[in-house]
Amino acid sequence: MTTLEIVEILVRIAWLVGAVGFVIGLSRMNSPATARNGNLLSAGGMAIAIGATAILIVVRQASGVPVAGISWVIIVLGVALGGGLGLYTARTVKMTAMPQLVSLFNAVGGGAAALIAIDDYLGLAAGSSVRIDTHIFIVLDIIIGSITFTGSIIASGKLQGLIPGKPIYVPGGQLVTLALAAITVIAALVLFVSGTPNLLLMVVILAAALTFGVTMTLPIGGADMPVVISLLNSFTGTAVAMAGFVINNPVLIIAGALVGASGAILTKLMADAMNRSVMNIMIGGFGGGDEAAGAVAGAGGSVRSIGPDDVAIQLAYAQHVIVVPGYGLAVAQAQHAVRELAELLEERGVDVKYAIHPVAGRMPGHMNVLLAEANVPYPQLMEMDDINPEFARADVALVIGANDVTNPAARRPGSPVSGMPILDVDQAKSIVVIKRSMGKGYAGIDNELYTNEKTGMLFADAKEGLASLIAAVKAV
Amino acid sequence: MTAAEIDGLLQALTVFTLAILVGIAVISKVPATLHTPLMSGANSIHGIVLVGAMLIAAEATEPIGQLLSLVAVAFATMNVVGGYVVTDRMLQMFRKKPTAPKPASDDAAAAS
Numbered sequence: 229m230t231t232l233e234i235v236e237i238l239v240r241i242a243w244l245v246g247a248v249g250f251v252i253g254l255s256r257m258n259s260p261a262t263a264r265n266g267n268l269l270s271a272g273g274m275a276i277a278i279g280a281t282a283i284l285i286v287v288r289q290a291s292g293v294p295v296a297g298i299s300w301v302i303i304v305l306g307v308a309l310g311g312g313l314g315l316y317t318a319r320t321v322k323m324t325a326m327p328q329l330v331s332l333f334n335a336v337g338g339g340a341a342a343l344i345a346i347d348d349y350l351g352l353a354a355g356s357s358v359r360i361d362t363h364i365f366i367v368l369d370i371i372i373g374s375i376t377f378t379g380s381i382i383a384s385g386k387l388q389g390l391i392p393g394k395p396i397y398v399p400g401g402q403l404v405t406l407a408l409a410a411i412t413v414i415a416a417l418v419l420f421v422s423g424t425p426n427l428l429l430m431v432v433i434l435a436a437a438l439t440f441g442v443t444m445t446l447p448i449g450g451a452d453m454p455v456v457i458s459l460l461n462s463f464t465g466t467a468v469a470m471a472g473f474v475i476n477n478p479v480l481i482i483a484g485a486l487v488g489a490s491g492a493i494l495t496k497l498m499a500d501a502m503n504r505s506v507m508n509i510m511i512g513g514f515g516g517g518d519e520a521a522g523a524v525a526g527a528g529g530s531v532r533s534i535g536p537d538d539v540a541i542q543l544a545y546a547q548h549v550i551v552v553p554g555y556g557l558a559v560a561q562a563q564h565a566v567r568e569l570a571e572l573l574e575e576r577g578v579d580v581k582y583a584i585h586p587v588a589g590r591m592p593g594h595m596n597v598l599l600a601e602a603n604v605p606y607p608q609l610m611e612m613d614d615i616n617p618e619f620a621r622a623d624v625a626l627v628i629g630a631n632d633v634t635n636p637a638a639r640r641p642g643s644p645v646s647g648m649p650i651l652d653v654d655q656a657k658s659i660v661v662i663k664r665s666m667g668k669g670y671a672g673i674d675n676e677l678y679t680n681e682k683t684g685m686l687f688a689d690a691k692e693g694l695a696s697l698i699a700a701v702k703a704v
Numbered sequence: 705m706t707a708a709e710i711d712g713l714l715q716a717l718t719v720f721t722l723a724i725l726v727g728i729a730v731i732s733k734v735p736a737t738l739h740t741p742l743m744s745g746a747n748s749i750h751g752i753v754l755v756g757a758m759l760i761a762a763e764a765t766e767p768i769g770q771l772l773s774l775v776a777v778a779f780a781t782m783n784v785v786g787g788y789v790v791t792d793r794m795l796q797m798f799r800k801k802p803t804a805p806k807p808a809s810d811d812a813a814a815a816s
Contacts (some may be wrong), residue, residue, distance in 0.1 A: 229729075237812075243755070246752070250749050250752075251726055251730060253745070254727075254730050254731075254742075254745065254746065254749065255730045257738065257741065257742050257745050258730075258731070258732060258733075258734050258738065258742070259735075259738075260735070260737065260738060263738060263741060263742075263795050264792065264795040264796065266745070267741075267745050267748075267788065267792055267795055268792070270745060270748065270749060270788075271748070271788040271792075274748070274749070274751065274752065274784060277752060277755055278754055278755060278784070280756070281754075281755045281758050281759065282758065285758065285762045286761070288762070289762075290815070295762050295763075295765070296765060298764075298771075299761050299762045299763075299764060301759050302761045302770055302773055302774045302777060303762070303766065303777055304756055304759070304779075305774065305778075306761070306773075306774050306775075306776075306777025306778040306781060307778075307781045309778045310777065310778035310779060310780065310781030310782035310783075310785070311781045311782070311784075311785045313778075313782050313786070314781065314782035314783070314784070314785035314786030314787070314789070315785050315786065315789060317786055318785070318786040318787075318789035318790040318793065319789060320735060320794070321790065323793075323794075325742070326740075326744075326790060326793075326794065328788050329786070329790060330740075330743065330744045330747055330790065333747055333751075333782065333783050333786045333787045333790070334747050334783075336748075336779035336780070336782050336783050337747070337750045337751055337753060337765060337779065337780065337783035337787075339775075339776075339779045340753045340754070340756075340757055340775075340776045340777075340779035340780040340783065341753050342754045343757070343772050343773075343775055343776040343779070344753065344757060344760055344776055345775060346772060347760050347764070347769050347772045347776070349759070350766075350768060350769060350772075351769070359705060360705075361713055400710075407740075417735065442752075454740075457743070458726075458739075458743050461743055461746060461747050461750075464750045465746070465749075465750045466728075468750045468752065468756075469720060469723075471753060472716075472720075472756070473716055473720075473757050475756050475759060475760065476712070477714070477755065477756055477759070478716070478719060478751055479754060479755055480755060480756050481716055481720050481723065481753060482719060482720075482723045483723075483749050483750060483752040484719050484723075484750060484752070484753075485719075485721075485723035485724045486723050486724075486726060486727040486729060486730070486749065487727065487746045487747075487749050488724065488727065489723070489724040489726075489727025489728045490727040490728070490730055490731045490746055491727075491743070492727075492728075493727070493728055493731040493744050494731055494734070494742060494743055497731070497736075497739065498733060498739055501736050501739070534756070536716075538749075552778075574800070578767045584737075586736035586739075587736075593735075593736055593737045593738055593739045593740040594740055595742065596737045597740065597741075597794050597797050600797035601797050609737075611735070611736065611737070639814045682743065690786050
């Protein structure tokens with residue numbers, strides 16, 4: 229065997245090792261205790277796979293396979309650019325803005341997969357015959373990669389607030405989306421039957437798929453974005469597997485299929501946590517944006533406003549307090565203040581727990597991350613099913629910037645939040661809500677909790693409200 | 705298609721199918737707490753597309769192919785590096801009992 233042949237074999241084994249790292253890493257990420265280790269294992273597998281690829285290119289060049297000098301410039305420059313940008317954004321992003329960054333990373337992954345297929349297609353000689361399986365994989369890679377590229381950018385823009393979070397309806401939008409899908413399918417079928425490269429048809433497919441990603445994501449409300457991002461993540465995995473078929477590379481096929489399948493399961497789990505079906509979400513139209521701020525004391529029932537001193541007395545003489553943190557707490561960066569208040573109360577012998585709704589924050593598990601960042605002891609964070617029976621025993625439920633996940637309207641049919649699992653905050657003996665205004669949540673509806681006679685509303689920004697509470701509790 | 709080509713295609717399809725089944729099996733009952741990091745972790749894994757981007761960059765001879773592969777390499781590297789770093793940042797916060805307070809949270813503690 230020549231050196232090149234030996235190296236080719238070793239590289240394939242290295243790719244296999246990388247794939248094993250992904251599988252074991254992902255399975256270790258199923259539990260909090262091993263999750264970090266799992267991610268590092270997966271990163272190690274990635275480093276091995278990429279390092280082996282670099283060695284392969286070097287040995288190929290040394291063995292006489294022509295590799296242009298500019299190819300190395302491209303690789304080094306691309307890695308430096310992408311790596312620098314990725315490293316910088318990942319290290320500096322605020323934890324509240326992390327979901328949109330993940331979506332952006334997903335977009336570029338899908339884009340890269342589509343570019344590989346486009347490059348491969350350009351390399352096919354005009355008039356040559358293309359095997360139908362090659363054609364199918366190239367077309368699928370371009371379609372899925374393009375949809376996830378533009379779709380993820382739109383999703384990211386919605387979460388960042390660059391694009392309004394509320395569903396955007398273009399007149400005849402559903403028809404446009406359907407028409408785009410039809411164009412894509414017909415163009416693809418014509419290509420498959422003809423069996424020869426046709427650049428024009430491929431451009432039509434590319435353009436239709438890119439637009440489809442936009443029109444598919446625009447009508448979906450901001451509240452559903454996490455599920456959408458997860459679904460697009462699964463798409464990217466599939467696109468990468470298709471790219472693996474196109475360039476005949478096993479590690480791309482394995483890793484892509486792995487992410488495609490696990491991403492699909494995860495999407496379903498996320499949708500289940502919100503009691504929605506994935507189909508229902510993709511059809512769109514649920515929920516407004518988080519900027520839907522209304523006037524203080526809006527429609528429907530009277531609201532009792534309460535001052536920080538009264539709240540402080542309630543809290544200081546309570547036995548059990550349950551804190552219900554929501555996105556309002558996250559945007560106000562008030563997680564440190566809430567921990568400080570909780571510690572003050574604990575010194576007074578008050579039992580403090582946090583009720584974490586599965587979709588509190590912007591993504592499932594987002595709130596746990598934010599509170600952990602503020603060093604809130606992990607055992608105090610209670611998941612919904614564990615904490616709900618405890619609300620009846622709680623003297624005070626302190627709701628900070630959470631809205632839809634506390635709305636009792638979810639228990640009745642006929643409301644946009646119907647069927648969504650909620651925290652039983654209304655069972656507590658007394659309820660205090662810290663909120664900037666009577667603005668509506670993502671679902672864009674009034675919250676009946678606020679007009680409950682047990683509820684006192686402390687109108688303030690989460691951070692300022694907590695600061696005044698801390699001062700008041702100290703003075704009690 | 706020749707017999708060898710069909711053989712290769714079937715092998716690739718076999719690997720693809722089994723990897724899908726592994727992907728389904730690997731995600732079992734995940735606590736909601738871990739949904740976001742898990743999604744982010746899976747997101748990093750499809751950064752493996754960098755391997756493909758490097759291989760097409762090595763073979764690129766035309767300017768258009770060189771441009772496409774440059775963008776593909778940059779995109780894929782951003783996916784890999786950013787994905788793993790941000791996932792690790794999330795998971796760092798799941799430590800059960802922080803032994804020493806982190807600098808980031810010191811200001812809040814000092815204010816009390």
